[in-house]
Amino acid sequence: MTKSKEVRLKARPVGMPTAADFEIATVDLAAPGPGEAQVRNLYMSVDPYMRGRMYDRESYVPPFQIGKALEGGAIGEVVTSNDPSLKPGDLVNSMWGWREAFNAPAAGLQKIDPMGLPPQAFLGVAGMPGMTAYVGLLKVAGCKAGDTVFVSAAAGAVGQIVCQIAKIKGATVIGTAGGADKVAYLKSIGVDHAIDYRATKDLTAALMEAAPKGIDVYFENVGGDHLEAAINAARPFARFAFCGMISQYNDTDPTPGPSNLIQIVGKRLRFEGFIVSDHFAEMPAFISDMAGWIKEGKITWRETIDDGVEAAPGAFMKLFKGENVGKMLVKLS
């Protein structure tokens, strides 16, 4: 009998998640049933949006359940298959992450053409974070040549791709990140002005210095003082794509919003929230563009990899401390 370790939600975190909110369990995996395949995960993803699923509340995805294995993106290899569409060795993308192995109907597994990329790229640059950057920047914010684009959490899984697509499209790019290593990384991928927000007292002043004429696009990953600075620095008709607000995911009390929202009127700003899954129609365009950019060396990326399913809770917590550069992953086998 195959064994699989998995990570379960033990308690709903209050504030910053801790190790005590998770537990590791080992389950026996039967042989896959008819039409099913057995998959051994190679890499699993931890993503900031998962924090929202740990609350017991209505949202665009159902909450995680206490005592059940957590779900999330994973790349695995088919071990055995009872369905003609899959054969052992096939690479598959699934949403059964936070576990080493699992059985699933073949229809619930997305077979992947590796295109010469390492498998974990399909959890990052060529997967959901890359696609999030692509639709958020190009479709939601409508980024075009000549724009000045401000990206928060610019050294994160999504941010690093936003910065590079913006450069490809002919924009000037300003990115914020915490710490000298991340700032150096941003400069290495062509970011025009990299701001270390931890070393910056007045983010509005830093942004206005980097963009004296103001910004046309803001890619929002952080919230709080980043959003306030972006509004202050916005030019008339600036477009803000709201991808997330990681600074607030662990708040236990309501955090007031920025005090300068009134500028939405005078500057005719447009704020728009988006979820990548609403934009899957763009997938073929994304895959085609991204494969080309990677081949031409126009898009590069970093990832932070921890080892073993037991490391997943810690890897998840790193996201909120800013301890990852690029995509945060857990290697499972």
Added chain:
Amino acid sequence: MTKSKEVRLKARPVGMPTAADFEIATVDLAAPGPGEAQVRNLYMSVDPYMRGRMYDRESYVPPFQIGKALEGGAIGEVVTSNDPSLKPGDLVNSMWGWREAFNAPAAGLQKIDPMGLPPQAFLGVAGMPGMTAYVGLLKVAGCKAGDTVFVSAAAGAVGQIVCQIAKIKGATVIGTAGGADKVAYLKSIGVDHAIDYRATKDLTAALMEAAPKGIDVYFENVGGDHLEAAINAARPFARFAFCGMISQYNDTDPTPGPSNLIQIVGKRLRFEGFIVSDHFAEMPAFISDMAGWIKEGKITWRETIDDGVEAAPGAFMKLFKGENVGKMLVKLS
């Protein structure tokens, strides 16, 4: 020599404007020069946006100058004209309000076809506030049949028109206003749910009760707790048209924004600020639609009229105390 009284800005208001911030002066008016006309104003408009022009700061309109007459919309009658395009008795719309009479180049005066309406209608339902309602609701928010539309300051100059256009388009309308008289007025113009915000402790709860399935459109005139309630009650993909935030125009300290902005992401909300002057291309459509609706009795309106140019500062202050119903006007002759 013709005399004209005018209202000048004496001091930049700090917080709520007071009578001491204004002064009345009498000027001598020479005969109009070549190509000019002399106009006697019949009505002048006071509008919330004028508060912004009393600050000395960069914005989409230049600040008012201390010691100079205030500017703003006015409807007047041509007294004498040195230009063939205008003749005595013509009705003209201008931006030389806050004064009884003035000379101006004919090109700076917009001749009006009264279309059977009283002249002051061109400062309200058939003028800038009506056009603001029209483009904000239909073009910016994209209101359509079946939408549930929430309008704040619904008994104001703009709000009253937004409510009625939304009803014409087949929407369900929820409006907030302060006091029983305004609530009764809202019901009389077809608003489905009229909320007296002064008698309501929990605006989110009141809104959710009026719209159990949530709102599709929010027409923002107020800010603060109104915006927070609208975000809480928003359905996925709701569109917010930001016209103004009158609750904050007199703030002396920064007022924090709502604490629930993070919902922009999960609900994929769209916020968009607008200024009516960016949408003048819609003017012919607006005039044609509005003239038809008024003729068919589908749009009605209220106005609050004070008398004489000396009353203008007080009329302006009433806007921020919510003491006007419908369009606030000053009758000048």
